[in-house]
Amino acid sequence: MQMVKNIFITFIVFWFALLLFMPKQELYFTLEKELAKQDIEINEQSINEGLFSLNLIQPVIYVKGIKIATIEKINIFTLILNTNINVKSLILDDSLKSFAPEKIDVANISYSLFSPFKVNIEAKGSFGFIEGRANLNERSLRLDFNETTKELDSIRSNLQKDEKGWYYETSF
Amino acid sequence: MKHLFRSKLFKNFFSILILLVLVKFLWFVVEMIWLSPTGIGHAEEVGNKSLYYRVKLTPNEAPAPVKKQPTKIAGSIKDIRLLAIYNSEDTTVITVEYKQKSKVLARGDEINGFILEGAGNNFATFSKDTKTYRIDLIKSKRSSSSRSSIKSTSKVSPLSSKKSIKVKGEVTDAGDHKIVDRSLLDHYANNMDDIYKNIGIKEIKESGKIKGFSITFVRRGSPFAKLGIKRGDMIKSINGKEINSYNAAFETYKNIQNIENLTMVIQRGKEEMELEYEIN
Numbered sequence A: 001m002q003m004v005k006n007i008f009i010t011f012i013v014f015w016f017a018l019l020l021f022m023p024k025q026e027l028y029f030t031l032e033k034e035l036a037k038q039d040i041e042i043n044e045q046s047i048n049e050g051l052f053s054l055n056l057i058q059p060v061i062y063v064k065g066i067k068i069a070t071i072e073k074i075n076i077f078t079l080i081l082n083t084n085i086n087v088k089s090l091i092l093d094d095s096l097k098s099f100a101p102e103k104i105d106v107a108n109i110s111y112s113l114f115s116p117f118k119v120n121i122e123a124k125g126s127f128g129f130i131e132g133r134a135n136l137n138e139r140s141l142r143l144d145f146n147e148t149t150k151e152l153d154s155i156r157s158n159l160q161k162d163e164k165g166w167y168y169e170t171s172f
Numbered sequence B: 001m002k003h004l005f006r007s008k009l010f011k012n013f014f015s016i017l018i019l020l021v022l023v024k025f026l027w028f029v030v031e032m033i034w035l036s037p038t039g040i041g042h043a044e045e046v047g048n049k050s051l052y053y054r055v056k057l058t059p060n061e062a063p064a065p066v067k068k069q070p071t072k073i074a075g076s077i078k079d080i081r082l083l084a085i086y087n088s089e090d091t092t093v094i095t096v097e098y099k100q101k102s103k104v105l106a107r108g109d110e111i112n113g114f115i116l117e118g119a120g121n122n123f124a125t126f127s128k129d130t131k132t133y134r135i136d137l138i139k140s141k142r143s144s145s146s147r148s149s150i151k152s153t154s155k156v157s158p159l160s161s162k163k164s165i166k167v168k169g170e171v172t173d174a175g176d177h178k179i180v181d182r183s184l185l186d187h188y189a190n191n192m193d194d195i196y197k198n199i200g201i202k203e204i205k206e207s208g209k210i211k212g213f214s215i216t217f218v219r220r221g222s223p224f225a226k227l228g229i230k231r232g233d234m235i236k237s238i239n240g241k242e243i244n245s246y247n248a249a250f251e252t253y254k255n256i257q258n259i260e261n262l263t264m265v266i267q268r269g270k271e272e273m274e275l276e277y278e279i280n
Helices: A002-020 A024-037 A150-158 B007-033 B070-074 B182-190 B192-198 B246-254
Strands: A040-043 A046-049 A053-057 A060-063 A066-078 A082-092 A103-112 A118-125 A128-135 A140-145 A160-162 A165-171 B080-087 B092-098 B101-106 B114-119 B123-128 B131-136 B148-150 B171-173 B178-180 B199-206 B209-218 B234-238 B261-268 B271-279
Touching: A002 B007, A024 A040, A024 A046, A024 A053, A066 B246, A150 A165, B080 B114, B080 B123, B080 B131, B092 B114, B092 B123, B178 B182, B182 B192, B192 B199
Parallel strands: B178 B271
Antiparallel strands: A040 A060, A046 A053, A053 A066, A060 A066, A066 A082, A082 A103, A103 A118, A118 A128, A128 A140, A140 A165, A160 A165, B080 B092, B092 B101, B114 B123, B123 B131, B131 B148, B171 B178, B199 B209, B209 B234, B234 B261, B261 B271
16 A cells, blocks of 8 residues: 555655656747748747746747738646647637637637647637637648638628528638 | 755755756756757848730820721621530630631630630530630531620620629720720739639749749639630739749739739749730
8 A cells, every 4th residue: 555655645746856857938939830841930039937837928920921810818837748828818810800700809728638639729709709629630620610600701602501590610 | 053055955956946947957858959049031032023014105195996896897706616625623725617618716715806715515605805605516407596796704605604703894805905994903912812712823933943933724704814814824923023922922912003004924834925915
């Protein structure tokens, strides 16, 4: 019993230390470099490193050099097995408003190692509530619009409809 | 004798400390070997604005007289006789007889004021002003009766019947430049997907850097076809601003509604050409 207890404590301490000493900022920079290879760049005003999380303050996202969105704050929280990315107040560039909702108040992207090919997405904005998932294995993305708002009119040409309502589907 | 330290507790504490140091060291090694110490800062392109905007010097912003080109009413479609057609997926070449001389025309070429828009198996379509005209191949023995003016482009031929959206506004040829209706420009400025239904654009890279953007196709009968650009053309600059990045192209697109004149430098084959447009 004492042995099990010791192993458990060691594991917990190891886990805690792993999270605590994780070079979060450097990991983020590495992710930034990988994204840059895909022509996606994130330019943030500042980075705050927390004990278990990383905050990006006022990041601006560029795709192929084009400014796509301005975000108030991105919070990346990880327990290794489970990772959450919280996006606060995303404003899409004016010229892209015919493609996607112009403003997203809050978006939450979660990933768990227990289902390694699945990424869950939730977002809330003037367009209503979006629930979606990305399948990394099938390289597909589906976003369900749970409410029908006036805001959707401008992007409806990009949406499809089934018995559940309007949804956006694409592959990557 | 009373122990100052409980040896077991001390041992546990020491083990945890070693574990923490080990983890820290592990991350340090990972950081040194694989992780990047600095991020990538996006450098905003300086001087995104066009080098120049051509301005109208006419007082009171009076609209430029719409050159409806009475000069071009010269010819009639009946003067043109279609002798031969070569039609493939990307090339349309026809031979016509005009004023007792035969002439070879490619898509976009003009004869007697009529612009070749496309061709089918035994006919060719021309456009002039807003109308589209069809001429049948002379060998089909329907020549005299089959020449007809077709009121809307969508009815012209199977080739152009694919046109899905009828956009308000037109492109008028004014000789040395073309006049583009602002409503047409506004439509495409607000509906980016409509652009890609009518024209294909791809980047041209040279040693990893974008050199320009090349036209991969122009839909027949679309306003883009009337702009005088052709498949294979490479857009080099717009109003003096080099189009050598997606950002430069996008910035121009974003500001397109604010301009009154547009000069586009393209490279067609080895030749560099300047296309002039007036937005009215």
